[in-house]
Structure formats: structure tokens, C-alpha cells
Amino acid sequence: xxxxxxxxxxxxxxxxxxxxxxxxxxxxxxxxxxxxxxxxxxxxxxxxxxxxxxxxxxxxxxxxxxxxxxxxxxxxxxxxxxxxxxxxxxxxxxxxxxxxxxxxxxxxxxxxxxxxxxxxxxxxxxxxxxxxxxxxxxxxxxxxxxxxxxxxxxxxxxxxxxxxxxxxxxxxxxxxxxxxxxxxxxxxxxxxxxxxxxxxxxxxxxxxxxxxxxxxxxxxxxxxxxxxxxxxxxxxxxxxxxxxxxxxxxxxxxxxxxxxxxxxxxxxxxxxxxxxxxxxxxxxxxxxxxxxxxxxxxxxxxxxxxxxxxxxxxxxxxxxxxxxxxxxxxxxxxxxxxxxxxxxxxxxxxxxxxxxxxxxxxxxxxxxxxxxxxxxxxxxxxxxxxxxxxxxxxxxxxxxxxxxxxxxxxxxxxxxxxxxxxx
Amino acid sequence: xxxxxxxxxxxxxxxxxxxxxxxxxxxxxxxxxxxxxxxxxxxxxxxxxxxxxxxxxxxxxxxxxxxxxxxxxxxxxxxxxxxxxxxxxxxxxxxxxxxxxxxxxxxxxxxxxxxxxxxxxxxxxxxxxxxxxxxxxxxxxxxxxxxxxxxxxxxxxxxxxxxxxxxxxxxxxxxxxxxxxxxxxxxxxxxxxxxxxxxxxxxxxxxxxxxxxxxxxxxxxxxxxxxxxxxxxxxxxxxxxxxxxxxxxxxxxxxxxxxxxxxxxxxxxxxxxxxxxxxxxxxxxxxxxxxxxxxxxxxxxxxxxxxxxxxxxxxxxxxxxxxxxxxxxxxxxxxxxxxxxxxxxxxxxxxxxxxxxxxxxxxxxxxxxxxxxxxxxxxxxxxxxxxxxxxxxxxxxxxxxxxxxxxxxxxxxxxxxxxxxxx
Numbered sequence: 001x002x003x004x005x006x007x008x009x010x011x012x013x014x015x016x017x018x019x020x021x022x023x024x025x026x027x028x029x030x031x032x033x034x035x036x037x038x039x040x041x042x043x044x045x046x047x048x049x050x051x052x053x054x055x056x057x058x059x060x061x062x063x064x065x066x067x068x069x070x071x072x073x074x075x076x077x078x079x080x081x082x083x084x085x086x087x088x089x090x091x092x093x094x095x096x097x098x099x100x101x102x103x104x105x106x107x108x109x110x111x112x113x114x115x116x117x118x119x120x121x122x123x124x125x126x127x128x129x130x131x132x133x134x135x136x137x138x139x140x141x142x143x144x145x146x147x148x149x150x151x152x153x154x155x156x157x158x159x160x161x162x163x164x165x166x167x168x169x170x171x172x173x174x175x176x177x178x179x180x181x182x183x184x185x186x187x188x189x190x191x192x193x194x195x196x197x198x199x200x201x202x203x204x205x206x207x208x209x210x211x212x213x214x215x216x217x218x219x220x221x222x223x224x225x226x227x228x229x230x231x232x233x234x235x236x237x238x239x240x241x242x243x244x245x246x247x248x249x250x251x252x253x254x255x256x257x258x259x260x261x262x263x264x265x266x267x268x269x270x271x272x273x274x275x276x277x278x279x280x281x282x283x284x285x286x287x288x289x290x291x292x293x294x295x296x297x298x299x300x301x302x303x304x305x306x307x308x309x310x311x312x313x314x315x316x317x318x319x320x321x322x323x324x325x326x327x328x329x330x331x332x333x334x335x336x337x338x339x340x341x342x343x344x345x346x347x348x349x350x351x352x353x354x355x356x357x358x359x360x361x362x363x364x365x366x367x368x369x370x371x372x373x374x375x376x377x378x379x380x381x382x383x384x385x386x387x388x389x390x391x392x393x394x395x396x397x398x399x400x401x402x403x404x405x406x407x408x409x410x411x412x413x414x415x416x417x418x419x420x421x422x423x
Numbered sequence: 424x425x426x427x428x429x430x431x432x433x434x435x436x437x438x439x440x441x442x443x444x445x446x447x448x449x450x451x452x453x454x455x456x457x458x459x460x461x462x463x464x465x466x467x468x469x470x471x472x473x474x475x476x477x478x479x480x481x482x483x484x485x486x487x488x489x490x491x492x493x494x495x496x497x498x499x500x501x502x503x504x505x506x507x508x509x510x511x512x513x514x515x516x517x518x519x520x521x522x523x524x525x526x527x528x529x530x531x532x533x534x535x536x537x538x539x540x541x542x543x544x545x546x547x548x549x550x551x552x553x554x555x556x557x558x559x560x561x562x563x564x565x566x567x568x569x570x571x572x573x574x575x576x577x578x579x580x581x582x583x584x585x586x587x588x589x590x591x592x593x594x595x596x597x598x599x600x601x602x603x604x605x606x607x608x609x610x611x612x613x614x615x616x617x618x619x620x621x622x623x624x625x626x627x628x629x630x631x632x633x634x635x636x637x638x639x640x641x642x643x644x645x646x647x648x649x650x651x652x653x654x655x656x657x658x659x660x661x662x663x664x665x666x667x668x669x670x671x672x673x674x675x676x677x678x679x680x681x682x683x684x685x686x687x688x689x690x691x692x693x694x695x696x697x698x699x700x701x702x703x704x705x706x707x708x709x710x711x712x713x714x715x716x717x718x719x720x721x722x723x724x725x726x727x728x729x730x731x732x733x734x735x736x737x738x739x740x741x742x743x744x745x746x747x748x749x750x751x752x753x754x755x756x757x758x759x760x761x762x763x764x765x766x767x768x769x770x771x772x773x774x775x776x777x778x779x780x781x782x783x784x785x786x787x788x789x790x791x792x793x794x795x796x797x798x799x800x801x802x803x804x805x806x807x808x809x810x811x812x813x814x815x816x817x818x819x820x821x822x823x824x825x826x827x828x829x830x831x832x833x834x835x836x837x838x839x840x841x842x843x844x845x846x
Contacts, residue, residue: 038544041544045542047536047631047682048630048632048634051533052506052531052631052632054505055510055530056497059495060491060494060526061495061662064661066665070483070657070658071482071483072478072483072484082478082479083475087478087482093657094653095569096604096605096656097569098655098656100524100655100656102483102525103657104484107478108477110474110475111474112476113475114470114487117489121461123464133464137734140741141739141741142741143786146519146520146773146782180521182782207470208475209471209474230518233520234523235490237486237487238476239476242489311560312560315564316564318563320567349567359605361566361567
């Protein structure tokens, strides 16, 4: 619990208790709703007088119908079609750090394909002693690891370079998810094939029609890259690369090849389409940065936000959001309510874990006045998330990818929030 | 990586590489499948020549159809009907530690009810300065915490007291799940109501027709109990208590009241049906133990197991399973392949976390002979999971609940596994 919250406790408690009516009270939205009895308390309810669903009703469960707005959404004008496109995780409505697979954003280059385990093959070729092909059953025989990692598309927040654009954390920052993966270290498979130490790169390629392919330095391939087949305990979903995807911790999502079919050990990078004309950062002078794989530290307030307005008026308010860094663990998140003039250190729900989402909270007593809400992440390397102005000074206005600037939500006295730019 | 595995590496590598054919090889099930080219490698595949699903295909995703056997299952003869009944998590098919909500076991006493957030009320009454009623929106205004905890039904493995009964880890040990919860500490709400320090118990009660209710010592209520509204990042599913359930870390699942509607501070326990005639342990002399809330350390090999046989023949084999303790963190898991005569220390995927599932692995070179597979968990208190014989010596044969004995799978040379008893 943060010091900030501790300071607020007396007034908050006084407020909440004041809202209770005599005996049994009902309070909501900052005011006592009724001095008269609340029938939801005093009367027997329908759901307490009849049976609910049995244990055979949903062999595999889905969210309750009242939550049917907590879904992935795409932005129609963003891409020419929905096949090579992206949708967004509803981060404004989530809490904690794990992203359920069903709500985790998708980015496809030629659509999500259906590939049976029995038909799955993974080839390792190129500069190896002996090229190998693994079936799915083969992969299950190697020692496995489990890790929670975030996956962020390099284009996340990309639409915000020139100015505030999309009105919701889901759309500005929802190209991200965070899951627990089970899989085999890529290192193990490369050793199995006897990789040539003169091979400084691996080229990894998907089985879908786009053959989405990327070059990865051998140093990273031998470090923490996973050939994963489970996410959050169960099989990868179709749209997340069933049956096998690459997990490249901390690095841009485009490298996390889905339906991975081939890994070639090479002495030079391929310079594929996805690492030249795409996923590079064109600077002000027209020169493009490349090999910007590592996702810099970043954060966003998920609530309140445009899709998650304050509905309860002034008083106790939970400000919460997510922070992450491709370089390691988040060590601190600051929150500003005045557009960056003053900052308060947020409470991290848990100590930051390397290359995984960190949930932060700031428990405040809102005075009901407008706020310009911002969050600012710091990671274990000492890196501090930049303002939009700072980022533009270095990168100009031509970029799409790797926008990790500080986000601002303008929260009005009525609790509604809007995407704005203050720096 | 365990020492055991390191010792096996040379032979395993030799095996796997030997299975590759010249150039590009295809290996599976311990033998090279074909010297002739594998068309799944040499021919362009259908899924690489057409578009897959677009990003608007599944706003909320479900498992791919090839995984439609990875579901909760109930055992028809176990209960008189499916309304007051239980189903089982498919732990034999999962990996890692997180249980997706959709696959997490359900136990209902009068079925899973549908309760809107708008209709939700939580009353705190009894020995408090001022009784309070919270709406869902009220609860969202208190400081939140995030924790991963296992929830195990006290009846898990209960059918195995007299002898090996159900043939599958899902059925013997699947009354368990493990999720990341977001919620408000119960302590905070009790403080809000101004609980009387003379109140040594709280009675917690669900909103469903069964009014499932349990007494919890105040010491636990003030310690780590959560009033939770999110699991694995998103809203609780209907069957897990939407919109609000109690999380009672390390304690039997029956106390994790779903659709929680009332918390009464009392000076004595209620001695409700669920804590007298049910959820107590009748010993050999007919006397019943009560207040056995804490789930003792336990583990099970999830694969290989009857529902997850070995299909690849001898050679490299991943033995994996789950371990947990209601008393704290798992510190070590041993695995026996000979019914408990000799033990090897398994590799924990991560250091054990308090009152959460721990995944263990033992990477072995299977000789193709029969095995009597067992696992034995140890926790930070020094407690060691007992054999069935040891447990019966203390508890007799009348018990149903709190069976945490060592489980044995008899794995035959053909890879099939069966639930057997060796101690």
C-alpha cells in the first residue's frame, strides 16, 4: 500500500462510512442512494430461489454475456483489409497482468491459419552440422521452460506520432498482451542441429502464406528465445500461432513468428521486407533506423481512460495501468495528474518481472476537478519513458513504430476522459 | 536445467540426430519415419497458399477445434445431479501453471447463477461499528491487490481413499485451478465497517440458492483473504462467481464463496452444514476432525498419465506435473519411477510461490520398461507429502476430504498409463 494512499485513508473512510444509512445502508457513486430500504438487500432475489447452471453446462467456458463488450476490436480505416491487419486488446477493461488468450490482440499478415499438430513441421537448416525437421511430438520431448512475457507490436501507439488520434487505451496501447508460455528454448534445438558458431544470425519464418520472416542475432537466439506451444497453460489459440510460435522476450512482436516452420542459421541477416521497408523507423532526415528490436520502457493509465470513465464522482479513486520494458524489469512508475508538472510514485502490484507486464496503482482522493493523467515508467537499466516532445526531438515525425512516449488522458469533472497531447 | 537432464544430454542428442535423414530428415516417435522426402516439408501446403481468418473473425477467441477434448469433464455417478456437483480441470493436457478460466473446474451447490454487476450487493454486518452495503462500483474504489493462488476443492482425490478409482489425473486431481486474482483485501472492508476486535470469526455467505456459507477465523480474514472481481486479468466468469467471489489463499475451495453477498462478524463460528456434516474428516474411530481448512502439500504427475500416455516409445521423455501447498511455497518435488523405492529431484520451472501451483519437470531417457510413477512435494514448512499408507494410518478409511497422498501411475512398456496403488 502506498504512502499516498495511507495519507488518504482517514478521509476516505470517513466518506464511505458517512454514506451508509442507519442499520443497513446502500451507497454508490459517492452518495447514499436511498434512505429507504434497498430491495436488493431486503428482498429475496430470483437468483437465490432457483437453480443455476449445472457443471455440464459449459465444458469450456466463455465470459458472461454482461461482459460482451470486453473484446478485441479493430479499427476499420487503419488497414486496407482485415486479413493483413491488427486488432487490440481491451486493456481498459482488464486488471492484473495476465491477458486471456481470447482477448489478446492479433496481428496477421495473411490471416490466422488452421494447422493441425499432425501436419506441423519445424525445419532447422543452413549453417548446421545436420539439418533437422521436428514434428510437434518431437518438440514435446525436449526440456521445457515456463515464462511470463509481454508481446508488443512495434506499431503500438504508432498512430499517435503526429498528435492525439485514437480515443481509448485499447486503441492507443492495446497491441500488447502478456501470457505465461511453456516451450523449448531455441538454444536447445540449435544445439541439437549442431549450429555453426560462424553463423551469427538465424532467419525465422512462418508457415502462413505471408511467410512472415525475420532475422534474429544468434546471441539473442541462444539467450531467451522460446519455441512455445502453450500459453496460459493451454494450447496456443489458432490466432496466436497454433500449434507452435516463437517467443522473443522483450523484442517487437513481429519477430514472434507464429506457425513457425523454419529456422535457418546464416552468417548475415536476410534484410527481409519486414525488417527493411517495414518495422524500421524513418527519422526526420529520411534515413531509417533498423534493428530496433528491443521495446523501450513504456506505460499507460488503463483506468480512468476514454473507455473507462469515472462514474462515481469525486472522492476515492483507483488510478491503474500497465508498465513494461523490453530491457528488463520495471522498477518504478510515476503518475501525474497535472500533465507532467508534478509526479507521484505509484504502487507496483508486484515487483517488476523481466520483460513482463507490471500492474501499477495510485489510490487517490479525487477532488472532482479536471486531470491531465500521465504515467511514466522506469526500468532496471535506469531508462525513463520519454515525453512526446523528447521522442520527437530524436525521432522526428516520420516514424510509425516504437512510439513509447508518455500518454495523456484529459479527465473532465464529469469523469469522461479524452486522448490529448500536452507535450 | 536439472543435473539429471545434463547427464542424459549426450545420449539424447545422439538419438535425435541419428533419427534425421540426410539433408532434411523427418523424425517422430523415436524412429525416422521415412527415408523418402516428407511432403509436409517438400511440397507447398494449402495453408501457405491461401488467406486465413481476419482480425475481425473472433472478437473473443476460443480454443482451436483440434483441442476440443481439452475441456472440463464431470463424472456422472459421482453426484445425484449436475446442479450440486463438480467437474474437473483437464490438468493432464495443460502445462505451465495458469489455469484458463474456461477450463477451470467448477463446484456448485445450487448451480452457477447469473448476477449482474448492477444487482450486486455485499453486506458487512454483525459485530461492526456500522453495517455497510457495498455495490460493485463501491468495491472498485478501494485499493486493489493482485495475487496468483491455487484453489483446491477439499474433495480433490477424495474418491481414491479406499483404492485406485478414477483413471486420469483430470479426475483424481483436477478439482484444482490456479489464477491471478485482482481484488480488495477483506481486511480493508472490515476496517471500513469498523469491526469489533471481540469478533473472532466472520461468516461468509453466497447469493445463490444454496447460501453456501462458511466461518473463517478473523485472523485469516485480516491476513490474505481477497474480495476478488477479476481472474487472469478479466472479469470472473459466471461459473467462478461473477461478479465477486472470495479468495481464501491456501484454504479449501468450499470457503472461496462465489457470488458473495454477506460477511458477518461474529464471536463464534456458525457451525454451518458445510463445516459440520460436510468438509470434515471422519476418522477411524468415528470422530470427525473439523476446521481442517489448510490444504496440505500435494503433487501429481500430469504427464505421462492415463489420459496422456507416452506415444513415442523409449528415449527422451518429459515427465511433468504440478505441486502446491496451502501452507506456503513448494521448495522441492521428487519423482520416483519405481513406485517410491528411489527418488530423483525434479526441476521446478520457477521457484515456488506461496499458495500457488508450481510446475515441475523431470527430463529422463526412458528405457521403455514399465514405470510406477510417483511425485512427492515438500513445502517451506518442511512438510513432506505422505504415502497413502502413511495417510491411512492417521486418518483411517472413512474420510473423503483432504486426501493429499502420493499418487501412482503404472506406465506400461507400450506407454499406456493406469491409476494403481502401491502403498
